[in-house]
Amino acid sequence: MDRYEHFAxxxxxxxxxxxxxSAGREAGIRALGLRAGMTVLDLGCGTGLNFPGLLxxxxxxxxxxxxxxxxxxxxxARRARGTGVDxxxxxxxxxxxxxxxxxAVITTYVLSLIPAWxxxxxxxxxxxxxxxxxxxxxMQRPKGAYxxxxxxxxAACALGGSDIDAHPWTVVEEECDDVVSASARGGHLQIRAxxxx
Numbered sequence: 001m002d003r004y005e006h007f008a009x010x011x012x013x014x015x016x017x018x019x020x021x022s023a024g025r026e027a028g029i030r031a032l033g034l035r036a037g038m039t040v041l042d043l044g045c046g047t048g049l050n051f052p053g054l055l056x057x058x059x060x061x062x063x064x065x066x067x068x069x070x071x072x073x074x075x076x077a078r079r080a081r082g083t084g085v086d087x088x089x090x091x092x093x094x095x096x097x098x099x100x101x102x103x104a105v106i107t108t109y110v111l112s113l114i115p116a117w118x119x120x121x122x123x124x125x126x127x128x129x130x131x132x133x134x135x136x137x138x139m140q141r142p143k144g145a146y147x148x149x150x151x152x153x154x155a156a157c158a159l160g161g162s163d164i165d166a167h168p169w170t171v172v173e174e175e176c177d178d179v180v181s182a183s184a185r186g187g188h189l190q191i192r193a194x195x196x197x
Contacts, residue, residue, distance in 0.1 A: 004070040024189035028137040029053040031180045031193035037061040038103040044110025048077035093119040104133040111168035112138045135193035136169040143187035
């Protein structure tokens with residue numbers, strides 16, 4: 001059963017996007033260094049919150065391929081997609097046959113939801129080949145003065161089904177060159193972008 005079947009219509013309003021999570025999305029899209037005409041794979045695209053920023057970066061000649069395992073979330077994304085976006089319903093831990101040449105891939109707040117997130121890297125990301133730009137945006141416990149908000153961050157992640165201690169961005173540090181590292185919201189949001197070796 002689709003875990004988002006009943007929640008998808010309300011996801012954008014209830015996800016904390018504006019006060020918290022949009023900062024990571026925006027930083028991740030900037031870190032990709034998009035150019036006109038590029039093809040971008042948005043893994044775990046959900047309701048399409050990345051689409052406006054991605055489309056702005058790739059222009060009218062570019063293409064976004066949004067992939068998600070939830071038909072309900074893709075139904076919401078279909079309403080927001082605009083021109084230049086194709087949607088695919090697929091399991092992110094399995095290979096995606098028939099993909100065109102992809103210049104960049106982004107995944108925002110998704111891998112920490114998948115216990116076997118390294119399978120996404122092995123099955124989908126790594127096969128994209130050398131020189132593909134990759135960005136992972138995800139969450140960890142806030143640091144420093146923001147550490148006081150750690151119980152709230154843990155509760156929000158648990159409510160959404162995320163593992164706040166997964167740290168999936170570390171694979172970018174391990175397997176990519178030209179790594180860009182950023183954080184936001186007291187370190188709660190972690191952004192890593194790099195180029196596949």
